[in-house]
Amino acid sequence: xxxxxxxxxxxxxxxxxxxxxxxxxxxxxxxxxxxxxxxxxxxxxxxxxxxxxxxxxxxxxxxxxxxxxxxxxxxxxxxxxxxxxxxxxxxxxxxxxxxxxxxxxxxxxxxxxxxxxxxxxxxxxxxxxxxxxxxxxxxxxxxxxxxxxxxxxxxxxxxxxxxxxxxxxxxxxxxxxxxxxxxxxxxxxxxxxxxxxxxxxxxxxxxxxxxxxxxxxxxxxxxxxxxxxxxxxxxxxxxxxxxxxxxxxxxxxxxxxxxxxxxxxxxxxxxxxxxxx
DNA sequence: CGTAGACCCTGCGCGC
DNA sequence: TGCGCGCAGGGTCTAC
Numbered sequence: 001x002x003x004x005x006x007x008x009x010x011x012x013x014x015x016x017x018x019x020x021x022x023x024x025x026x027x028x029x030x031x032x033x034x035x036x037x038x039x040x041x042x043x044x045x046x047x048x049x050x051x052x053x054x055x056x057x058x059x060x061x062x063x064x065x066x067x068x069x070x071x072x073x074x075x076x077x078x079x080x081x082x083x084x085x086x087x088x089x090x091x092x093x094x095x096x097x098x099x100x101x102x103x104x105x106x107x108x109x110x111x112x113x114x115x116x117x118x119x120x121x122x123x124x125x126x127x128x129x130x131x132x133x134x135x136x137x138x139x140x141x142x143x144x145x146x147x148x149x150x151x152x153x154x155x156x157x158x159x160x161x162x163x164x165x166x167x168x169x170x171x172x173x174x175x176x177x178x179x180x181x182x183x184x185x186x187x188x189x190x191x192x193x194x195x196x197x198x199x200x201x202x203x204x205x206x207x208x209x210x211x212x213x214x215x216x217x218x219x220x221x222x223x224x225x226x227x228x229x230x231x232x233x234x235x236x237x238x239x240x241x242x243x244x245x246x247x248x249x250x251x252x253x254x255x256x257x258x259x260x261x262x263x264x265x266x267x268x269x270x271x272x273x274x275x276x277x
Numbered sequence: 278c279g280t281a282g283a284c285c286c287t288g289c290g291c292g293c
Numbered sequence: 294t295g296c297g298c299g300c301a302g303g304g305t306c307t308a309c
Binding site: 031033079080081096113114115116117157158159160164168226265266 | 278279280281282283285286287288289
């Protein structure tokens with residue numbers, strides 16, 4: 001469900017969390033991508049939310065408590081079907097609500113995830129980037145150091161199709177199936193093209209296309225295909241701006257040729273045979 | 278070492 | 294209407 005734009009939209013929508021204090025933690029089902037460490041989460045009671053961050057598709061909720069020697073961070077990954085919402089405490093419990101944080105204001109932060117590919121854990125904030133979940137991650141695409149030049153340099157050590165390359169978090173983070181697909185359309189690059197056969201000019205175009213599509217999606221509140229919503233339950237609108245993703249058989253918005261679907265590494269890829277070479 | 282494929286899990290929409 | 298199948302926005306582990 002969520003790629004970088006959706007997690008970023010979620011992060012921004014949860015601004016009202018800042019200053020809140022955790023009063024109680026309920027773990028209803030520990031079976032997620034990794035078993036939930038119930039004790040570690042309950043150890044967060046009494047902590048106050050200081051700020052909200054993001055790395056790749058991971059949301060980071062930074063916490064402080066007076067008697068802690070160092071701050072901790074609650075890390076949430078939504079997997080394919082996860083949702084994190086801030087709700088009034090009297091809202092009815094919904095299916096698959098695995099973890100619920102009761103807050104001092106009476107509101108609740110609820111983590112719901114039907115498919116249970118998501119993840120939630122607490123860690124010390126210091127050195128978080130050397131945690132096993134983060135240490136291997138590649139470039140942040142919306143950062144200063146991201147460019148066609150770096151992409152090209154990383155690609156020198158790699159082979160295989162560019163779509164697979166873009167979806168490898170060791171290369172660049174935050175791009176999933178939708179935005180990797182859309183960025184390639186915008187850059188006019190065929191998804192099966194080998195990374196060894198992409199010119200410097202096209203790497204530049206691709207880096208620009210990645211940043212453009214991510215920024216546009218954030219602006220539109222993310223992509224809601226089925227069930228994405230931000231922390232306040234609002235849907236995104238970027239799905240109407242998708243050019244090729246999910247549009248097999250439709251005419252290409254640019255040239256009118258029929259959009260095709262293929263499978264790469266077990267994932268659907270959509271592209272225009274006219275515009276992408 | 279890097280890459281391709283299977284796998285984790287539930288729900289939904291489609292065709293019969 | 295009911296059922297089986299294929300598919301879904303992610304990440305990790307294994308076998309080459």
